[in-house]
Amino acid sequence: MSSSLNNQFDDQMAVLNNYYPDIYTQVVSVQGSEMKPRRRRKNNKGESSSGFRKRKLTDEQVNMLELHFQNEHKLDSERKDRLAAELGLDPRQVAVWFQNRRTRYKSKKLEEEYSRLKSEHGNAVFEKCQLQTEVLKLKERLSETEREMQKLLEKSNGASSNSPSSSFSAEIMEPPFLGGFGMEGLESVFCATENIYDTHGMGYWNNFYDM
DNA sequence: ACGACATACCGCTTACATCA
């Protein structure tokens, strides 16, 4: 632990002591006398639950542990022993609490990350759909323009009967515009996704991912 | 360098307390 962190921690402890002046003596008197931690469950046949009652840590103990955890997620042996003495707990209980707390922290972080990625993915899908729709519209415009050009060519060919057939006219007669872009069969997908967004908005997709 | 041992940590699981 760095010295600045130590100072920060000492400040926090001072504040806590201000709010809970007799926290340590209370905790020690309650837990130190009769709540000795003991091991249980040697195996899963129910051998050793001899009168054991699981004790919940007091709010003050949890607050203190939480304070230490915010300061540093891992314990060195010295800090563990000192904290255990301060809280009237077994050092092993402190270690276990920190381990469980790290697990909770990790799973919470994972959930947050999952939500963030889910949201990003939803936005990306939405954007992709918009872009695909745009591509379709542009292809339609291109097709229309090409048809008009074809008409103009036919007109001019009719006016001068001896005009040569150009390679250009042959090219523009090729019908499958979408095929050239590898977009075969996607028209219905575009329409479907577009309709879904139009009808339901992004909330629909968020619910969809929650399934 | 190497193996034995201790220690800390992690993931998974169990058992208990609490609450709706």
Added chain:
DNA sequence: CTGATGTAAGCGGTATGTCG
């Protein structure tokens, strides 16, 4: 009373440091 949920703690495995 009961099932769901939160959490303290047990257990086995792994990584790392120390010592002879």
